Amino acid sequence: MKITMAHGSGGESTSSLIHNIFSKHFxxxxxxxxxxxxxxxxxxxxxxTTDSFVVTPIIFPGGDIGRLSVxxxxxxxxxSSARPKxxxxxxxxxxxxxxxxxDSVISSMAQTAYEAGIxxxxxxxxxxxxxxxxxGLIINTSGxxxxxxxxxxxxxxxxxxxxxxxxxxxxGDHHAAILGKRMGIETSIVSDAAPLCEMVTKLFDAxxxxxxxRDVTRGGLGTVLNEFSSSSNCTIELEEDALPVSESVKDFxxxxxxxxxxxxxxxxxxxSVHKDDASKALSLIxxxxxxENACIIGKVYxxxxxxxxxxxxxxxxxxxxxxxxxxxxxxxxC
Amino acid sequence: xxxLNYSMKLRGLQSDxxxxxxxxxxxxxxxxxxEVRIMEVCGTHTAAISENGIPSMLSPKIKLISGPGCPxxxxxxxxxxxxxxxxxxxxxxxxxxxxxxxxKGTFKSLADAKAEGAHVKMVYxxxxxxxxxxxxxxxxxVFAAIGFETTTxxxxxxxxxxxxxxxxxxxxxxxLKTMPEVIRWVVNSGNDIDGFIAPGHVAAITGADIFAxxxxxxxxxFVVSGFKGKQLLLTIYAIVSMKGTAGFRNLxxxxxxxxxxxxxxxxxxxxxxxxxxxWRGMGKIPGSGMILKDEYREYDAGSIGLDEDHMPKGxxxxxxxxxxxxxNECPLFGKVCTPDNAHGACMVSTEGSCYNYFVxxxx
Numbered sequence: 001m002k003i004t005m006a007h008g009s010g011g012e013s014t015s016s017l018i019h020n021i022f023s024k025h026f027x028x029x030x031x032x033x034x035x036x037x038x039x040x041x042x043x044x045x046x047x048x049t050t051d052s053f054v055v056t057p058i059i060f061p062g063g064d065i066g067r068l069s070v071x072x073x074x075x076x077x078x079x080s081s082a083r084p085k086x087x088x089x090x091x092x093x094x095x096x097x098x099x100x101x102x103d104s105v106i107s108s109m110a111q112t113a114y115e116a117g118i119x120x121x122x123x124x125x126x127x128x129x130x131x132x133x134x135x136g137l138i139i140n141t142s143g144x145x146x147x148x149x150x151x152x153x154x155x156x157x158x159x160x161x162x163x164x165x166x167x168x169x170x171x172g173d174h175h176a177a178i179l180g181k182r183m184g185i186e187t188s189i190v191s192d193a194a195p196l197c198e199m200v201t202k203l204f205d206a207x208x209x210x211x212x213x214r215d216v217t218r219g220g221l222g223t224v225l226n227e228f229s230s231s232s233n234c235t236i237e238l239e240e241d242a243l244p245v246s247e248s249v250k251d252f253x254x255x256x257x258x259x260x261x262x263x264x265x266x267x268x269x270x271x272s273v274h275k276d277d278a279s280k281a282l283s284l285i286x287x288x289x290x291x292e293n294a295c296i297i298g299k300v301y302x303x304x305x306x307x308x309x310x311x312x313x314x315x316x317x318x319x320x321x322x323x324x325x326x327x328x329x330x331x332x333x334c
Numbered sequence: 335x336x337x338l339n340y341s342m343k344l345r346g347l348q349s350d351x352x353x354x355x356x357x358x359x360x361x362x363x364x365x366x367x368x369e370v371r372i373m374e375v376c377g378t379h380t381a382a383i384s385e386n387g388i389p390s391m392l393s394p395k396i397k398l399i400s401g402p403g404c405p406x407x408x409x410x411x412x413x414x415x416x417x418x419x420x421x422x423x424x425x426x427x428x429x430x431x432x433x434x435x436x437x438k439g440t441f442k443s444l445a446d447a448k449a450e451g452a453h454v455k456m457v458y459x460x461x462x463x464x465x466x467x468x469x470x471x472x473x474x475x476v477f478a479a480i481g482f483e484t485t486t487x488x489x490x491x492x493x494x495x496x497x498x499x500x501x502x503x504x505x506x507x508x509x510l511k512t513m514p515e516v517i518r519w520v521v522n523s524g525n526d527i528d529g530f531i532a533p534g535h536v537a538a539i540t541g542a543d544i545f546a547x548x549x550x551x552x553x554x555x556f557v558v559s560g561f562k563g564k565q566l567l568l569t570i571y572a573i574v575s576m577k578g579t580a581g582f583r584n585l586x587x588x589x590x591x592x593x594x595x596x597x598x599x600x601x602x603x604x605x606x607x608x609x610x611x612x613w614r615g616m617g618k619i620p621g622s623g624m625i626l627k628d629e630y631r632e633y634d635a636g637s638i639g640l641d642e643d644h645m646p647k648g649x650x651x652x653x654x655x656x657x658x659x660x661x662n663e664c665p666l667f668g669k670v671c672t673p674d675n676a677h678g679a680c681m682v683s684t685e686g687s688c689y690n691y692f693v694x695x696x697x
Contacts, residue, residue, distance in 0.1 A: 183458045314385075314387040314563060315386075316355075316563035318387025318390045318391045320384065320386070321693075323693040323695060324693075326673030326692075
């Protein structure tokens with residue numbers, strides 16, 4: 001069965017779509033009231049974020065747009081030191097979308113939300129005409145999280161001299177998985193889309209002095225670290241041989257002329273921590289789900305004599321400046 | 335360390351690269367002989383040199399210069415203009431690689447035209463064009479076939495398949511270049527090059543022999559190189575050691591044979607023939623390109639006579655491409671010309687020398 005314009009009419013077809021797919025998977029006491037707004041308990045400090053997901057293909061190795069739409073927003077809340085609580089789900093469906101595909105995407109959203117301990121409490125569905133090509137769907141999720149009263153929120157302005165930079169796992173998996181699927185290249189690479197709740201919560205609870213924290217998404221590690229460096233007026237020095245990249249992603253990048261430094265991930269974060277807390281932070285992340293490949297990748301220097309930039313000490317002993325990303329990270333042609 | 339010592343040591347160092355790497359790196363860092371100007375003529379080498387931070391490892395007396403090795407950078411504006419014209423034609427879709435889409439023609443780029451409604455589609459491989467053409471028989475597809483000896487066999491494969499599969503709605507707009515003539519041109523234009531890092535991918539197709547011959551003819555050392563950082567350092571070491579001679583080495587034997595890929599050469603010569611070609615900022619260089627043979631002219635989308643070249647005002651791409659200026663010596667570099675607002679093609683492509691200088695902070 002396919003999505004038709006009638007599913008967006010607000011009439012019986014819409015009700016049955018909501019009942020048979022959304023309510024079925026997102027079942028909880030707040031959502032099931034199906035009121036105009038969800039009314040929930042609050043907190044003195046809340047974090048609010050929103051993100052839209054337009055990825056094609058909808059389903060890719062290691063995940064789908066549903067899982068992605070939960071992970072993206074949950075991770076954004078976590079990076080602001082919030083404990084994720086509530087999520088909204090806005091779906092724009094293209095006419096002709098297969099109902100089974102929608103069901104599997106929404107089911108995946110529900111499972112990921114359950115894994116992340118966040119409740120999907122309200123939503124909306126619209127149907128638009130298919131403008132040619134494979135019918136797709138777009139998801140917007142907004143998230144609300146609670147920030148502990150006494151918690152100091154880390155930020156890119158807050159890096160300190162001698163901080164240690166820790167990356168929570170391998171670079172480039174999501175980007176390579178999507179690109180490989182689009183290009184019809186068979187690889188063993190799967191997306192890393194994952195909620196980072198466990199590792200972040202462990203860092204909060206252990207009172208690790210995290211000075212800055214970011215999920216490494218579009219634009220990749222290079223983009224995040226450049227923001228850290230310019231916001232905090234510091235130099236970040238990275239060791240190339242410490243950067244975790246799987247062999248299959250290395251091969252994939254080598255073939256297409258891509259740089260894992262600028263590739264998007266959906267289940268990785270980079271933190272700048274006080275040097276005395278670094279080894280504890282690393283072991284907490286490594287013992288968490290999705291953190292087994294975490295490692296220390298570099299150090300922060302604050303010195304008026306140094307330029308504020310990101311420097312990579314290459315494997316062969318050279319130095320290279322990691323600048324901002326330009327263009328779209330397109331494959332090279334020869 | 336004297337050059338003679340370099341030369342004698344080279345064979346031994348090459349055979350045990352892993353263990354001797356430190357010695358090579360030290361020698362290149364401490365080199366204090368005559369200045370050596372080394373040109374690479376492959377965009378992938380340009381990118382690999384930056385990615386590995388190689389310039390930071392060399393003595394100031396060893397200069398690396400990026401030559402005309404980035405296919406997008408050497409494409410004249412007339413080709414871009416023609417592609418834009420085609421993309422605005424009814425029922426016609428222009429297929430192109432990513433980098434080319436952002437290069438400006440006389441007035442605009444394919445990306446600008448696309449934003450205004452022109453039919454431009456980016457593809458990752460020319461082979462995708464076959465599937466598109468088969469699936470949409472009422473649309474005429476034109477592939478922007480730019481590149482060097484490396485890419486030409488792929489276009490030949492596309493044509494071969496198109497003919498086998500009876501596909502008639504796919505044509506090529508070719509702007510294909512070959513290496514030997516442009517290298518001669520660079521050397522004969524008085525550019526003071528002491529040695530060439532010969533392009534590994536091109537040599538894999540053409541064979542190493544053509545570079546061995548060039549080396550003899552021009553009395554300049556050529557070394558065929560792979561793309562890993564250590565391979566490139568060994569190549570630079572070899573060139574420094576052979577400065578002033580007609581030395582030649584193939585240090586990429588695992589991929590490059592003396593005679594090259596004969597099957598690919600055969601396929602190319604079935605469809606293409608040597609021709610004169612216009613290079614951005616350099617003008618027409620006799621025998622430096624390839625065009626479709628007369629018998630396959632029906633697959634050509636109008637590639638002949640596309641020689642006009644309107645360099646943007648103040649742009650020094652022409653001098654940069656032949657090593658007369660370093661990218662950061664162009665008055666526009668980093669000021670008005672950046673990857674997000676590229677005036678010249680060398681700042682657009684990820685293989686372009688200006689782009690690589692800019693993003694990796696090369697001085």
